[in-house]
Amino acid sequence: MYTPKPEHKFSFGLWTVGSVGRDPFGEPVRRALSPVEIVHLLAEVGAWGVNFHDNDLIPIDATPAERDQIVHNFKYALAETGIVVPMATTNLFSDPAFRDGAFTSNDPRVRAYALHKTMHAIDLGVELGVGVYVFWGGREGAETDAAKDPVTAIKRTREAMNFLCAYVIDKGYNLKFALEAKPNEPRGDIYNATTGNMLAFIATLDHPEMVGVNPEVAHEHMAGLNFTHAVAQALEAGKLFHIDLNDQAFGRYDQDFRFGAHNIKSAFFLVKLLEDYGYGGSRHFDAHAYRTADLDDVKAFATGCIRTYLILKDKAAQFNADPEIQALLAEITADDGSLDGFKGAYSPQKAAALKGHTFDRVALGQRGQPYERLDQLTVELLLGVR
Numbered sequence: 051m052y053t054p055k056p057e058h059k060f061s062f063g064l065w066t067v068g069s070v071g072r073d074p075f076g077e078p079v080r081r082a083l084s085p086v087e088i089v090h091l092l093a094e095v096g097a098w099g100v101n102f103h104d105n106d107l108i109p110i111d112a113t114p115a116e117r118d119q120i121v122h123n124f125k126y127a128l129a130e131t132g133i134v135v136p137m138a139t140t141n142l143f144s145d146p147a148f149r150d151g152a153f154t155s156n157d158p159r160v161r162a163y164a165l166h167k168t169m170h171a172i173d174l175g176v177e178l179g180v181g182v183y184v185f186w187g188g189r190e191g192a193e194t195d196a197a198k199d200p201v202t203a204i205k206r207t208r209e210a211m212n213f214l215c216a217y218v219i220d221k222g223y224n225l226k227f228a229l230e231a232k233p234n235e236p237r238g239d240i241y242n243a244t245t246g247n248m249l250a251f252i253a254t255l256d257h258p259e260m261v262g263v264n265p266e267v268a269h270e271h272m273a274g275l276n277f278t279h280a281v282a283q284a285l286e287a288g289k290l291f292h293i294d295l296n297d298q299a300f301g302r303y304d305q306d307f308r309f310g311a312h313n314i315k316s317a318f319f320l321v322k323l324l325e326d327y328g329y330g331g332s333r334h335f336d337a338h339a340y341r342t343a344d345l346d347d348v349k350a351f352a353t354g355c356i357r358t359y360l361i362l363k364d365k366a367a368q369f370n371a372d373p374e375i376q377a378l379l380a381e382i383t384a385d386d387g388s389l390d391g392f393k394g395a396y397s398p399q400k401a402a403a404l405k406g407h408t409f410d411r412v413a414l415g416q417r418g419q420p421y422e423r424l425d426q427l428t429v430e431l432l433l434g435v436r
């Protein structure tokens with residue numbers, strides 16, 4: 051019943067199941083798996099796709115011959131397993147060259163190098179069949195606003211995105227961009243810190259139709275925000291091109307936990323939103339196993355992400371079919387049609403009639419709503435007693 055199928059579009063980044071468990075305070079705890087080994091691991095747990103940063107696949111200092119060999123081996127593993135590559139991205143944050151950011155660096159040579167590196171990485175992604183290219187800003191932020199004018203940073207980001215959109219158009223690639231916000235890591239203040247910021251920024255680009263968002267659960271939670279609402283805004287705007295699923299306790303360090311590991315209820319409302327609105331993109335798990343995990347436990351982690359999604363998808367269908375829940379929803383949203391004349395588009399007549407209408411404000415304020423009952427039914431459904 052909770053068996054993953056290709057149509058579910060479950061994907062993982064090479065850096066996710068491949069994480070060696072390094073953190074700011076500790077050394078690796080697991081052996082580094084090769085990209086080929088990771089592809090086989092993902093096939094074993096029933097994933098559909100694998101995503102990568104350019105340097106997850108090809109070391110930054112690889113020779114052209116090494117690159118070709120790696121790509122050849124990777125393609126062979128993909129063909130052997132049937133795993134696809136739906137998304138790729140650029141590592142614009144690990145190398146010391148990017149210590150002051152990439153597209154927003156104060157050093158024009160670094161900004162040019164970031165474009166150079168991204169164009170090569172886009173070529174690589176397209177060679178492997180990706181349809182979505184993600185931009186997570188990494189170090190596009192600041193420790194001190196004395197060093198960089200934030201308006202300049204926005205303008206530099208726009209210039210870079212416009213350049214890269216034009217590159218994709220020029221090359222005739224069938225590729226969409228997805229911008230991923232994160233508020234306060236690895237620098238304390240990152241530009242375009244939330245999905246909402248990204249959506250507003252996209253509207254200012256030369257080719258806004260090519261660019262959407264890649265919201266991540268943990269990143270909105272780090273900002274103390276409701277992730278489902280951020281995703282709803284993106285979905286409603288036709289901008290949800292990709293999604294990074296994981297989990298994160300509010301107020302903690304960047305945890306990248308297994309999907310549903312912490313906030314089951316918000317994970318449920320997220321899955322319900324994605325399924326109710328027929329989101330058709332990747333369900334990408336951008337998460338890491340606990341640092342305590344060994345290889346078997348990494349597989350349990352990956353399987354857990356997938357199973358939790360599928361269980362919650364099933365719970366969403368149960369919610370939509372539950373007579374008591376649906377009766378409550380019908381009661382909550384009931385409309386006797388008596389004010390239909392005021393609905394819809396503006397007209398001066400409608401406005402005048404609405405202004406002249408008498409409302410019983412006290413009666414409006416006396417109506418209670420059974421949201422406690424509804425929420426408790428939701429909790430009981432999630433706890434498996436309905």
Ligand code: GLT
Pocket residue numbers: 065103139140184185186230266294336
């Ligand atoms: C990094 C980051 C993620 C991004 C990845 C893509 S890398 O792990 O924390 O949220 O999605 O660059």
Ligand code: MN
Pocket residue numbers: 186230266294336
């Ligand atoms: Mn992410």
Ligand code: MN
Pocket residue numbers: 266268269304306336
């Ligand atoms: Mn993250």
